[in-house]
Amino acid sequence: MNRLVQGDVGCGKTIVAVMMSLLMVKAGFQVAVMVPTEVLAGQHFSSFKEYLMKYGVNIELLTGSLKKKDRDDILYRLINNRINIIIGTHSLISDNVLFSHLGLVIIDEQHRFGVNQRIKLIDKYKDVDSMFLSATPIPRTLGLTLFKDLDMSSIKTMPDGRKPVVTKVIDQNRLKALFKSIENHLSTGEQAYIVVPLVNENEDYNYIDIKTCEGMVNEYLPDVSYEIVHGRMKARDKEIALASFKNGKVKILISTTVIEVGINVPNATMMIILNSDRFGLATLHQLRGRVGRGSLESYCMLVTNNPENERLQALEKYSSGFDVSEMDFRLRGPGDYLGEDQSGFAGLEYSDFEQDIKILICAKDDSTLYLPRFISGELKSSEFNKIISKSANELDKIN
Secondary structure, eight states: OEEEEEEOTTSSHHHHHHHHHHHHHHTTOEEEEEOSOHHHHHHHHHHHHHHHGGGTOOEEEEOTTSOHHHHHHHHHHHHTTOOSEEEESGGGGSTTOOOSSEEEEEEESGGGSOHHHHHHHHTTSTTOEEEEEESSOOHHHHHHHHTTSSEEEEEOOOOTTOOOOEEEEEEGGGHHHHHHHHHHHHTTTOEEEEEOSBSSOOTTSOOOBHHHHHHHHHHHOTTOOEEEEOTTSOHHHHHHHHHHHHTTSOSEEEEOGGGSSSOOOTTEEEEEETTGGGSOHHHHHHHHTTSOOSSSOOEEEEEESOTTOHHHHHHHHOOOHHHHHHHHHHHHOOOOTTSSOSSSSOSOSSOOHHHHHHHHHHHHHHHHHTHHHHHHTSSOHHHHHHHHHHHHHHHHHHO
């Protein structure tokens, strides 16, 4: 298996991974689940244990912050088949992480990993199945599905009661009015995220940093409590800040993109992303997925100096992660199928992906439906040629 499971944030990709893992363990195999952050690894570890506890499945967590003694113990039990499922970050691709009988690799938020990082884990052992989970597949991944190098399943429904997040592109000149709107929502007991691109001020970039954002909050919302989270903080300090926000002790969380995955606060209804044009579409969609996780109407405000930005307008228009990915695919190109580039238009000499996408999809469908029958002799050459000619004529009408 080499399959992408695509579905929006909160649609149920994790439970699919849990069920697949249980099937593999019952068949005698080990499972590795790789995620991009320790926060998300810890969340998956808790979820897997909760769901699989009654089945007697041995699950462990492997991250870079583990003490050497604990890490050595896990590695010993892993290679001796005493661990069924191991969940971890990039630590899993280390050469000294060895398995007794690895059968399945699950990579969550696959757009956060490079090509070589994914391959290194999957290629550790022969004939390992792979499953990728993503709300917003990167262009290269979406391109691979066209050529049948990667199968895809989509989860198209959301849990009952979920409402689409209202997304608006906001000119940075309207910040004062935006903070007034935030204040109105906070006064009803709701909470808000404010995301910035930089931890510290950088003279090479004219972007808002944590300290500048903190100044804005103090100026426009002087009586509102807040916490700060970013990647350079100690793990313990980060946990304390996140816990304060989750428990409702503070109203606002000022953060970098470290909250992109693994954070679930149903009471948070507003996501404000400053310098939003600085971020990629996948990241913006993931950040948007931090709100709208409860029954309350939720909002994502994309603040920018360039409100005409095509990518931001696409997010305003599309709520589906798959639609966002298709837009990303058209804007950035599919990358290099035989190399490592995950976007760009290299590799094909005579194809325009925006214009020829219908031809590519038709060719993929025809190859799946008819080529095996032609190779097996079930379809004669004359019949096969008629089918292909019919497809070509239909495409001419569409184009």
